[in-house]
Amino acid sequence: MSTTQTGRSQDDRSLAERTRAVLGAVPTQLLVGGRWQDAADGATFDVTDPATGEVLTSVADAGADDARAALEAAAAAQAGFAAMAPQERADVLTRAFALMHERVEDLALLMTLEMGKPLAESRGEIAYAAGFFRHFAGEAVRVSGGYQVAPAGGSRHLVMKQPVGPCVLVTPWNFPAAMGTRKLGPAIAAGCTSVVKPAPATPLSMLALAGILAEAGLPDGVVNLVPTTRAGEVVEPMLRSGLARKLSFTGSTAVGRTLLEQSAEKVLRTSMELGGNxxxxxxxxxxxxxxxxxxxxxxxxxxxxxxxxxxxxxxxxxxxxxxxxxxxxxxxxxxxxxxxxxxxxxxxxxxxxxxxxxxxxxxxxxxxxxxxxxxxxxxxxxxxxxxxxxxxxxxxxxxxxxxxxxxxxxxxxxxxxxxxxxxxxxxxxxxxxxxxxxxxxxxxxxxxxxxxxxxxxxxxxxxxxPAAPFGGVKASGLGREGGRVGIEEYLETKYVSVRM
Structure with missing residues (x-):
């Protein structure tokens, strides 16, 4: 065997060992109320490597009952998390940012395995994704309202910003880490709890991200995770439940239109980042x-x-x-x-x-x-x-x-x-x-x-x-993610009239 072949064999063995270690460290269950658990019906689905077609691992496949439990956990945690000091929420995001950078090589390998992009691009995405946590850590402590004298002088206008409430976050497969942090960063900064449904082709990056947020000190129930191949069975009931107050979706325009229709019943706040041309x-x-x-x-x-x-x-x-x-x-x-x-x-x-x-x-x-x-x-x-x-x-x-x-x-x-x-x-x-x-x-x-x-x-x-407003017009979406305006998508404006 030539030196080159020996080197390739050693590289292959090293990669195989790293792959086993990285996959072995990723949770493969649902995250509900701070607990990792199997799907209620025991269902799972395979995650495959698009470069080989081989199965990497199996992940719990959430159903409607799991989604309801996750949304109930988010709703139960909402009041307490909204009352958490903004600086504490910022500190969680800052610690998560640091952990992502510490583990960039493992996170990049995980992403490449499930999504296929070259490692150099995966490393770049991890840095980009972590940037949303750092950016919104700063925005968490800058949420402000207003106070003014009414034009007639007899009262005062007090304006405050408050969390929208429990959010349903649906992320795509093509940027499995960055699309998660682009939604979770402002949601956490604003004081909103959430249920995340990652794309079934690439759930592992989001599972790893959820583990990092827990390690960074995010309270139980604030972020819940329901990987699934049964999107219609899982997402629509959450939107119609009355417990969710916002939907953020990144994906195709066709699916976005369907989700907008489903969101209309409960008049949910929506952010849509849809198709492009x-x-x-x-x-x-x-x-x-x-x-x-x-x-x-x-x-x-x-x-x-x-x-x-x-x-x-x-x-x-x-x-x-x-x-x-x-x-x-x-x-x-x-x-x-x-x-x-x-x-x-x-x-x-x-x-x-x-x-x-x-x-x-x-x-x-x-x-x-x-x-x-x-x-x-x-x-x-x-x-x-x-x-x-x-x-x-x-x-x-x-x-x-x-x-x-x-x-x-x-x-x-x-x-x-x-x-x-x-x-x-x-x-x-x-x-x-x-x-x-x-x-x-x-x-x-x-x-x-x-x-x-x-x-x-x-x-x-x-x-x-991360510091710029991302979003489109016409059939490419509604709202903006990132930048100074990104957190506004997760805040309600309340006006209080004070008689003097």
Whole structure:
């Protein structure tokens, strides 16, 4: 056996040992009222590695009775937690932030195993996720109200902010740690208890996170966790129960619409971060080196499995050929493989269904006249891999222009002037994020104002930041997460009129 082979064998053994240790340390039960317990009916489901298709572990599969018990535990803990000093809530979040950084390697490996992204990206997500705890630790002690003399002078207006109450938090599979902390951070800071339903494809990161919060001193019942494959059976009864006061959901627009209807009966406060169809505009005067770098970040973050992923590349006809060639060179050079291997830059898609959708969208575009510059097919072998792909000459009627790809595919079309670019960019029901590359300041401001999106990356391929308000317009959602406004989603405003 060569030295290289011996090294690989040793690396494989080391990874296997770490994997066993990391998986063995993660709770796999439901968390209800501070107790880890099995599902009432004993049901479980398997969590698989998308790079191999192998089962990692089995997790308790909550049913309706479990969800009710979890919500009752949250409701029972609400008054006491709301009365907890803001500084104490902030201290819990600060300790959780520190613990996440101490355990970044184990948390990153866990995420890569269940979700597939390369370890470098997983480490980045853990740092990003922990940042929400640090940010909202600061916001916890800055919640304020107001006091003013009434215009007529005969009374005083006292305004106070109070916790909304028990929350139902539904998180997606693609950012299993960050989407949890982005909801739990402000909920805890505001004094709200919660029941969290993580995505069944990636529950392990949330289970580990719940354990960290308990270790950080979060009181029993404040955060309850119900992994499940029976989402309809679990979530809808909680929304209609009368015990929940808020729903925060990150996921598809179709599911979001259903949850909004279910929330209407009890008039719940809702935050919705839904689907995207992000345009990436490259004007003729753009710095093409910067635009390609930004395109790689905007398209390939999380392998394209992100609601903020650039979905439509709209490039001025004068630079489209050069931009497409450069982007294809960068995409073609990406190393594809299991995220646990050194040097890998693109992991698998989350499952077979996700890969089939990408294959179908690419095939439809090609059938309608699009040209494959690089990629365009699945990668053989175990796991759900798809080659990094660039398409040019994508026609307007191709499905890939209107449907979220959620994969490593960059479809390019051209435009001739600014008005056409903005019109094309806004020609979608979604409005989460847009990207603009230009060196003309006046054009930049005009286009940023004209784009129908909740966020814009101006000469930037990444917009996410715990200290910035994240959210969309139109069918991309309601409300904002992160930033100074993020905690407001978990607070009610009460006005007290005081006669003098």
């Amino acid at each position: 992000a345009p990436f505009l490259v004007f003729a005067d753009a710095d093409l080196d910067a635009a390609v770098e930004g395109a790689m970040a905007a398209k390939m973050r999380n392998g394209g499995e992100a609601c903020t992923s650039a979905n439509r590349f709209l490039v001025h006809e004068d630079v489209a050929e050069d931009f497409g060639r450069r982007l294809a060179e960068r995409m073609q050079a990406l190393v594809v493989g299991p995220g646990t291997r050194d040097g890998v830059q693109l992991g698998p898609l989350i499952d077979g269904g996700a890969r089939e959708k990408v294959e179908a969208l690419v095939a439809d575009a090609v059938d309608r006249g699009a040209r494959v510059v690089t990629g365009g097919s699945a990668v053989e072998g175990p796991g759900f891999f798809y080659a990094p792909t660039v398409l040019t000459d994508v026609p307007h009627d191709a499905r890939i222009r209107s449907e979220e790809v959620f994969g490593p595919v960059a479809p390019i079309t051209t435009f001739t002037d600014e008005d056409e670019a903005v019109t094309e960019a806004n020609d979608t029901e979604h409005g989460l994020v847009s990207y603009v590359y230009t060196r003309d300041l006046q054009r930049a401001l005009r286009v940023c104002e004209a784009l129908e999106a909740g966020m814009v990356g101006l000469n930037a391929g990444v917009v996410s930041d």
